[in-house]
Amino acid sequence: MMSNKLQSINISVLDLAMVPENGSASTTFANSAVLAQHAEKWGFTRYWLAEHHNMEGIASTATAVLIGHVAAQTKTIRVGSGGIMLPNHTPLVVAEQFGTLATLFPGRIDLGLGRAPGTDQRTAMALRRNADTSTDFPLHVQELQKYLSTTNKTSSVRAFPGEGLDIPIWILGSSTDSAHLAAALGLPYAFASHFAPAMFTQAIAIYRREFKPSAHLSAPFVTACVNVIAADTNQEAARLATSFKQLFLGILTGNRRKLSQPVNPDGLFDYTEEAALGQMIKYSFIGGPNKVGKELEEFIELSGVDEVMIASAIYDPEARLHSYEIVGELHRK
Template identity: 60%
Template sequence: MNKTGINKPLSVLDLASVLEGQTPADAFHNSLRLAQHVEKLGYRRFWMAEHHSMISVASSATAVLLGYIAGGTNTIRVGSGGIMLPNHAPLVIAEQFGTLESLYPGRIDLGLGRAPGTDQITACALRRDRMSATNEFPESIQELQHYLSADNTGPVRAVPGEGLDIPIWILGSSTDSAYLAAAMGLPYAFASHFAPAQLHAALKIYRQQFKPSEFLDKPYTMACVNVIAADSDEIANRLATSFYQMFLGVIRGKLRKLPPPVDSMEGMWNEYEAAHMQQMLSCTFIGSQNTVQDKLQQFIDLTQIDEIMATSHIYDQQARLYSYELLKSLFI
């Protein structure tokens, strides 16, 4: 390719997607293989997201799974994208990630979100009598920071965790998270891969209102996007039908595992569903290297994002590895 490469850090978000005909155990092995592959390619981070009660996502015990990934890799940063903090006591997260950082020093990130990562019924099962915890998200982060601080001399101690350098990120899909990340002086990651509507407004708020902190002296932003790259637009568009079918199940409230691709989505969705999906997946880049590079460069120019995190829902695992290989070749 004659084009200049994209000069941005590149990372991965993985959900331990469960394929039709496979089990969560298969998903975990696929995730580790992917992490090892992108580590060799030079990706910066490999993050996994906390979701619950979803047949297609096996990353519910996120900290446990991150230990498996970190133990099977050597250099790539491993983290949560994210831990849904209102589902947990801050002390538990401090201890879990303190354990990870103790085992794999200098490689652990802690991304935090306020959403439950599931439906309200499951959220009730997770939180029991803590359903108001979402409203206490800022206070919970501060409590978590207190446990991780080397200055903690209180009666409650995070061992391990106390005094360790575990970067905390604020994750979000709305402007609320932008205000919080800016006020706390923390790096900010936006979930534009499924909720792009407020991306630009959130980035503007975060940058304008950012207050330097002991953790970060200037704003730092990351956007997660969907990428499916192949040798041609035709091949990539066919691979993408697996993603469309799974996402269609989300829209219809009929969750399913990631299915094999089909030749066409015609007749599988109605006009409203297609339009709704197009809106929700506007930060999705599908095609050949040239197509993906052109669209991704436009996105970066428009957002001035500091780091790109890509997620790729591809049924064929060899094609998924190859997609990440093609994507990395576009970056310096």
């Protein structure tokens, strides 16, 4: 019999705004809005979009614009970034953009921040055109916090709108580096365990051990992003997951591709490919409702996370909707 761990925590959505084969950015944006509307109805807490660049199969380059698009077509669900890659932007511009979003959609905007560029180095230089690196990330986070604070009103550089607005800042991580920063600043921590599982346990342990309460947060708060491919049967979920697995295998081999149509999973990957995928997508839950529910419960029990954020790289938009619907039903039981 399942425990109630899944029912007792937040569940949320991470949307990578993937453009499938034979698809377009336009249809991707429309599908994101539809998914967000359904996620709101099904009890999901937040809907985050991730910043990537120079990738033909991902359309979330102008992340703040896309957040506004989704927020405008929903009513209550929190919408935010998972995340804004701070090396690509000046902190003042981010403060102004998210100040504008928070003014348009009061009490609904989250600002998740990452230290990586979300792209290759040449594209990163084209975006920022200076020598800033991830080592500058802590200083840039604090500069951004300053622009959003009420105490910045005596400064000669101010963010309008933005200053004094309640915009929750999250620190994102895929290794242990950002865990130290999130703990030191007393901010919530979101870990990218959907593609970087190796350091997950160590990173959240560091964060919890070193956490210092702040005006923003009194106790540690951990969100883990995981992959979920749910369907009515284990067999159908395994078939749908072939799109997701081929996508991640392309990342591993340097042969990036758009999300492809699902195929018969039998014999699709050899032993070496399965082993490599198994390491990268360790925290992936694929199957029918009972299997996915049981595995999510076990993950929550073992990790003790406060929130699970779900990424579902599914080719067909209706099948993707149904996958989230299944998770929403498990959450409400």
